[in-house]
Amino acid sequence: MSNAPHYLPQGDEVALYQAAYAARLPVMVKGPTGCGKSRFVEYMAHQLGKPLITVACNEDMTASDLVGRYLLDAQGSRWVDGPLTQAARTGAICYLDEVVEARADTTVVIHALTDHRRSLPIDKKAETVQAHPDFQLVISYNPGYQSLMKDLKPSTKQRFVAFEFDYPEQAQEVAILQGETGIAAEPAATLVALAHTARNLKGHGLVEGVSTRLLVYAAQLMAQGVEPKAACRMALVWPITDDADIRQSLDHAIEALWA
């Protein structure tokens, strides 16, 4: 990590995380997309001075993607560690992003690592890796996306302590926008007001409201000289919905807020 990541604490989550890390407890960060979960984990890893290994989980991920596999090359076969094994051996923080997307048989791999045993059995090598004392497992979980067939099993959920994230308060979000992009306070306040109107539509047609990340994109576009209304449409309206009526309502909100 070359630069320190910017993160504006919303409450006392920094101290709480440090306490969790001191006990090496596995951590679950929950919240809507784009509200700062991954940024928080990066920041904490930087604060604690530990390396961070991030894995983006998807439906095709098998257990061997996490643990490791044999690869064939000219000299024969050799074992290559997966990201989880690497983290366990070297004492890094392993961050599994959107863990619920992975298949159920994949997530069971982490069961052994997350209780008092702190060991990772590798069947193919007939080896059990004992986790480094500095190892910690962090997963992120977005409760809004749970389909009825896919959910974390209670036996998995109960192995973690959880941090609940949400979009920041108005004043904080304005400060975040200014910190990330350097735009003035007034357009930042208008962008946040626009985000609030879109978030009011969550459950009334929108699956998720506008995330802080999209606001940062809009502010970056405006800093490049794009006209505010066009920047808002590009970053805040077109990515989140294809429904014509919702787009019209959000366009109306843009027209109403930007003079």
Next chain:
Amino acid sequence: MPLKPSGPDAPDFSDPRWLSAWRELDCRLPGVQSVFEACADSTLDRLTEAQQHGLWGAGRQLGKMGRGAAPVMAWLTHWPEVVVLMGDEALDDVLALVHAMNRSPNSAAIAPMLGSLATAAKRLGAADGLRQYLQLVQQFMQQTTGSIHGHQQTLPSPGLVPLLEQVPRLLQLLSLAGLRRWVEHGARVHRQHPQHQADYFGLVSDDSIAMLQRQRHGTLLVDVQRTLNMSLQALCELDVPLVPLTGEDAGAGRVSPALQKDASKTAEHTSLGLPDVLEPLHGVDALTRYRLMLLHAAGHHAWSGQCVADNWSPAQRLAVEWFEDARIDRLLLQRWPGLRSPMLALLPPVQEGACDEAHFACLRHRLAVFNRAVLDARFAAQDPTLQGFVREFEAAMQAKANTSTMAELALRFVARTRRQSDQQPSVFFEGTQLDWRDDNRHLWRFIEDGDEEDTQATPRNDAPHELHSLPPRLYPEWDCHSQSERPDWVKVYEYLHPSGHASDIDRLLDQHSGLRRRLQKVLDRLKPQGRERLRRLEQGSELDLDLAQQALIDLRSGHTPDGRVQQHWRSNSRDVSVQLVMDLSASLAERVPGSEHTVLQVSQAAVAILGWTLAQLGDALALGGFHSNTRQEVRYMHLKGFNEPWGAEVKGRLAAIEPAYSTRLGAALRHGARPLVQRASSRKLLLVLTDGEPADVDVSDPDYLAQDARQVVRELEAQGVFVWCIQLHPAHEESVRTVFGEHYTLVDRIERLPQVLAGLFLRLTR
């Protein structure tokens, strides 16, 4: 021939023009004389000689046609208006049409046709437009005049007379092209059915009104309703139904929006009425006009209070309304600065001094000038009193005034600026109507009944429907004490449930659209794709290349390969029948703690989602509800059969369910499961949605009905039906366990019921 003077203003019969006109008209039919006298005076002055000759000559032809006095009277009444508007170029065409009508069986339509000419001329402007209108009428007449044998035309057109009677109203709403499309649609669709045709053209039937709405120019409220609802939700976090309002003369005058707050005993119903169609005005398009109206009304809803109206005069009330509207508009502009440009475009440009105090009452004008000074920064009032009030208004806005402060300010305004001329009957209206403001009916509370018009809409009370049921079926009941059945103990009446409004269910479904979207993803995966691949088989029908490769790699690298390298394709089709039986007893009307919905509404939403889910998957679903009033009258309400599609009819029945009486579960299960048992599906599922333990008014033993229900469940499971209960009330868990064993789900948070129901169904039928 001598004319007898009649009426108090007797015309001057010595005028030779009268006599010659009367002689030219040459008509002695009854009633024509009085009409002649009424119109002659004005026409003799306004029309030229040639036009007059045309008027009287044609009148004479009409009189001699032998169709009575009605055509002549209509002619004399309406044709002069047409001539004044556009001259008499179209005279020949009109007479040609009249003769064509005369020769056809449609002669009764001559008088209505002549009667429609004046409106047509007014709306269509030029003689050419009038000619096209006449062509339209002639074409329609030829298309729809019926014949028995298919050769001669012998039956008059059923739709012609209703059409001509409605033309004035239609031309107010539609252009000529729109009218032509509407007429052609009706002629084409209802060619074979005279009664339907008459209903269509008389604007009685639903499809004619719907077709009319579609032809109207401008933006219809029903087309943009969804986006307006979303804007309301997004900007104001308000969810209020929008109701289209039609003006009395159907669109010619202005319809003002109306925010209706009906506070009844159980709940507060708010609805916002908006004009049903709008056109662009002063460069502002119709959707923006709608949005301004919406936001103004929402501003009132959020920021306005109520005033008692009884002590104030109409002038005082008017001023209070204007001041409060100005305050709301200023607050809107503060919050959403982007509204400034449409608002200023729609603001009428009133000028001070435009009102002539000698002839008009100028209160409205003064208020309009004040309003403009307050809203438009570029305009400054000259009158020092007005300026003083503008300053006071600004100070009040700074101090975050509310409705009562504004009301005091308004009353002082009326007192200070009162003039004697305000009492005059003619009011100066120009520039005093702002497009987006509502009629402020919500602002006033009347303690005494006055003679103001009642602006609240009275709710309609539909008479309750008579229910007809099938003859009762007799079912046995299990007696747990004697461990035997009581034969023919219970009478079950099956009713077809009366229909309500399907739109209620659609609205409930919209509230759960997030859940539906998630379900859709799941359903897309579950939907039978035709073939399914089974992998990792030791014995299959083909080799799975990926796994075979993996096995070879393992072999080469010195490990034991996994021998399950084969796969098999099989056809995957779902064959599930589901019967849902809903408990409709009186406990459903209770409110869910912590929410404003009743258990009934949540159950409706859950069943609606289930119905939609199964319609997507293509599974068979039947819905029924039950309640009981002793063993002699167990009512089973049929909501949906296996063969009925999930559509508006079923939704209507679902919307109308009313909770009442008690729960006699066993009999309902026996009756409800009968069609399910007879079906040939491989998997049969009976879902029971209940919130209480089985109980009835004529049974005192609490276990009796529960044991009976338990027996039914056992019998059904022996017959291959899988029974599952969804229990809504946590207190009755014990009795549910008695009846259903482990096959139940307890829903403690009712809001999760839709999700639970859908998820349960999917898990049980995976």
